[in-house]
Amino acid sequence: MTRGPSRGTQSLKQACFCANSPDQDLEHMLYSATINVMVKAARRAGRSLKRDLGEIEHLQVSLKGPANFVSLADKRAEEIVYQDLAKARPGYGFIGEEGGTREGTDKSHTWIVDPLDGTTNFLHGIPQFAISIGLVREGTVIAGVIYNPANDELYIAERGKGAFLNDQRLRVAGRRQLNECVVACGLPHIGRGDHEEFRREMTAIQDRVAGLRRFGAASLDLAFVAAGRLDGYWERDLQSWDIAAGMLMVREAGGTVTDIATPGDPLVTGHVVCGNEYVHGELVKILRR
Numbered sequence: 001m002t003r004g005p006s007r008g009t010q011s012l013k014q015a016c017f018c019a020n021s022p023d024q025d026l027e028h029m030l031y032s033a034t035i036n037v038m039v040k041a042a043r044r045a046g047r048s049l050k051r052d053l054g055e056i057e058h059l060q061v062s063l064k065g066p067a068n069f070v071s072l073a074d075k076r077a078e079e080i081v082y083q084d085l086a087k088a089r090p091g092y093g094f095i096g097e098e099g100g101t102r103e104g105t106d107k108s109h110t111w112i113v114d115p116l117d118g119t120t121n122f123l124h125g126i127p128q129f130a131i132s133i134g135l136v137r138e139g140t141v142i143a144g145v146i147y148n149p150a151n152d153e154l155y156i157a158e159r160g161k162g163a164f165l166n167d168q169r170l171r172v173a174g175r176r177q178l179n180e181c182v183v184a185c186g187l188p189h190i191g192r193g194d195h196e197e198f199r200r201e202m203t204a205i206q207d208r209v210a211g212l213r214r215f216g217a218a219s220l221d222l223a224f225v226a227a228g229r230l231d232g233y234w235e236r237d238l239q240s241w242d243i244a245a246g247m248l249m250v251r252e253a254g255g256t257v258t259d260i261a262t263p264g265d266p267l268v269t270g271h272v273v274c275g276n277e278y279v280h281g282e283l284v285k286i287l288r289r
Ligand code: IPD
Pocket: 114, 116, 117, 118, 119, 120, 186, 187, 215, 216, 217, 218, 219, 235, 237, 238, 242
């Protein structure tokens, strides 16, 4: 029997990578200024989403496309995130799922934001959704924050400095045999994705793994891989805001993230596969067949 995920236990207090004024609280002292800005925006948007979740039955929703709802809640959340980030870093560009692209004067920095990842879950009162904020510098994601306000789980990653869940350093799970692994995926739904292709992939993978899951929020799927809760994850047809922060989270937790095809950048193609190097390798072999 293989032991559970080999998650690191080092807390942020030991892994401190930034020191600030002694007057600031612990969170402010231990993370970089950029991360603090992102966390503050995510938490503020999170409070708004949580209020809206409580009033979900009164929420007005409009159809963005077949089975793809956009709510007032995510527009409100995006505006909160935008206001906070723009105030702190006025020159940075901003790409948000709801508001599109807002050019900045600083061409080397762009925020990539999904104000509500897991909209379908949210609208059904399922507490698996998140605000996802990534920061890209010169084409590379350098910081990521993913926050689920429903359970107050806050994931943080900064390039070269590790990934954390509520101050605990994250490591991807250590399993190497696919038949011991729990793997998550995305499911194409009505009007979206290649259903036949997915069925082929699902059949091939489901025959090889201990369990297959579909949680419905790509950012949290990636965060769960980083946290060692899931051994692997693959999904096609995503957008950069679904995965920018999560990809960094997995990499900073020691995992491997690539495009499903070779070569390619998931941030551009939207096709992503990840796990520890062994699980990633096995999944890739199956998916590229
Ligand atoms: C969706 C979620 C879901 C994934 C979809 C995404 P949204 O984002 O991440 O897990 O399967 O492809 O579009 O629409 O809830 O922000």
